[in-house]
Amino acid sequence: MFTRSPTTKKLSFFFHLHKSHFSTDIVGDKPVLVRDFIHSALYDPKHGYFSQRSRSVGVLERSIKFNQLEGRKAYMNHLDKIYKRSDISWFTPVELFKPWYAHGIAEAIMRTTQLSVPLHIYEIGGGSGICAKGILDYIMLNAPAKVYNNMTYTSVEISPSLAEIQKETVGEVRSHLSKFRVECRDAADRSGWGDAKQQPCWVIMLEVLDNLPHDLVYSENQIFPWKEVWVEKQHDKESLFELYKPLEDPLIKRCVEIVELDKNQSVSIAKSVWSKVFPKPRRCWLPTGCLKLLEVLHEVLPRMSLIASDFSFLPDVSIPGERAPLVSTKKDGRSEDYNSYLDAKGDADIFFPTDFWLLERMDHYCSGWMKLHGNNTTNQGKKRRTLVLDTSAFMEEFGLPTKTRTKDGYNPLLDDFKNTKFYLSVPTHNLK
Numbered sequence: 001m002f003t004r005s006p007t008t009k010k011l012s013f014f015f016h017l018h019k020s021h022f023s024t025d026i027v028g029d030k031p032v033l034v035r036d037f038i039h040s041a042l043y044d045p046k047h048g049y050f051s052q053r054s055r056s057v058g059v060l061e062r063s064i065k066f067n068q069l070e071g072r073k074a075y076m077n078h079l080d081k082i083y084k085r086s087d088i089s090w091f092t093p094v095e096l097f098k099p100w101y102a103h104g105i106a107e108a109i110m111r112t113t114q115l116s117v118p119l120h121i122y123e124i125g126g127g128s129g130i131c132a133k134g135i136l137d138y139i140m141l142n143a144p145a146k147v148y149n150n151m152t153y154t155s156v157e158i159s160p161s162l163a164e165i166q167k168e169t170v171g172e173v174r175s176h177l178s179k180f181r182v183e184c185r186d187a188a189d190r191s192g193w194g195d196a197k198q199q200p201c202w203v204i205m206l207e208v209l210d211n212l213p214h215d216l217v218y219s220e221n222q223i224f225p226w227k228e229v230w231v232e233k234q235h236d237k238e239s240l241f242e243l244y245k246p247l248e249d250p251l252i253k254r255c256v257e258i259v260e261l262d263k264n265q266s267v268s269i270a271k272s273v274w275s276k277v278f279p280k281p282r283r284c285w286l287p288t289g290c291l292k293l294l295e296v297l298h299e300v301l302p303r304m305s306l307i308a309s310d311f312s313f314l315p316d317v318s319i320p321g322e323r324a325p326l327v328s329t330k331k332d333g334r335s336e337d338y339n340s341y342l343d344a345k346g347d348a349d350i351f352f353p354t355d356f357w358l359l360e361r362m363d364h365y366c367s368g369w370m371k372l373h374g375n376n377t378t379n380q381g382k383k384r385r386t387l388v389l390d391t392s393a394f395m396e397e398f399g400l401p402t403k404t405r406t407k408d409g410y411n412p413l414l415d416d417f418k419n420t421k422f423y424l425s426v427p428t429h430n431l432k
Contacts, residue, residue, distance in 0.1 A: 102134025104399030129166030
């Protein structure tokens with residue numbers, strides 16, 4: 001089971017055969033990069049999917065008592081009833097497995113942090129606040145009193161409606177309120193962070209990377225250079241088309257540089273020969289939103305430790321391109337996937353698989369190490385120590401798997417989330 005060319009060239013979206021009708025001004029009179037289109041579709045204050053739908057993030061009325069369920073069939077029936085009662089498309093793992101999922105993250109932090117200095121945690125995109133509450137609960141009950149009393153927990157949340165829900169969730173335990181605050185802003189906007197903070201801290205990102213804006217690049221065949229893709233509204237104001245331009249955007253160029261850093265000459269020659277025999281267009285989705293966020297975080301929190309969890313791949317993706325997204329909405333209680341990202345108009349979630357190999361490379365790049373050394377050196381001198389774990393491996397190490405096990409031994413947290421992983425990254429002593 002899986003959870004869920006020098007001249008500008010204008011071409012219609014050749015696999016998008018129908019017009020996309022918009023009830024909102026996600027695209028204005030001027031073309032926009034794909035990442036700006038996605039950002040508007042998800043986060044526009046008036047029309048964005050997350051900005052207008054506080055229930056885009058599901059909240060369970062009560063924790064699931066896994067130990068009282070007979071097995072997988074009973075769990076699936078229970079989950080089906082929950083979804084039918086809700087108007088949201090899916091529940092995050094931290095919500096489905098509360099409080100145990102958050103407790104596992106808290107344990108990972110406690111094992112690897114220096115408890116002799118104040119603990120500072122930042123969570124990007126805190127959803128309903130259930131992760132923050134679970135971590136604060138766990139530290140209050142399991143850490144030395146001075147750790148809990150001196151800690152701070154800052155949620156950086158772009159959605160005003162979710163920010164309010166987080167305050168309510170964490171506020172269920174009154175003592176948490178003096179340690180917790182929500183900053184309603186875009187974490188990728190450098191200006192919102194103020195001066196760089198030199199103290200050690202933790203940054204948590206759960207199911208955040210999948211919703212960060214991506215760019216799209218296109219090439220006519222395997223050896224032609226990439227072109228950046230823009231989205232343009234046609235004169236009828238209802239149809240959207242793609243516009244292909246030479247690669248000029250600095251963020252896209254940096255991301256392409258990281259992706260292609262380890263390419264060698266033999267591979268290029270092989271591609272050249274292959275493209276002459278079987279030429280075909282290429283489309284590649286680039287996590288430029290993630291790159292921008294990591295650049296900001298490394299600048300403002302240079303001694304941060306990072307925990308991120310997300311989808312490593314997505315099943316049944318029909319949208320073309322490497323690392324292509326799912327675009328999903330919910331109508332009449334049933335989920336429906338769109339065949340084009342251009343169909344998203346504030347009513348659909350757009351989420352991408354995370355390439356954890358590429359995430360690690362971007363992390364090293366933003367730390368400053370890979371910019372100097374590329375891929376032609378050993379691990380010696382790296383500024384980050386990184387680890388990628390399957391969700392099951394992470395929870396077996398840091399969590400309490402017995403709490404999410406049914407009577408017959410089936411464990412949905414360990415058995416079902418095969419397409420999710422954890423990424424851990426901590427600073428080394430190599431600061432130069």
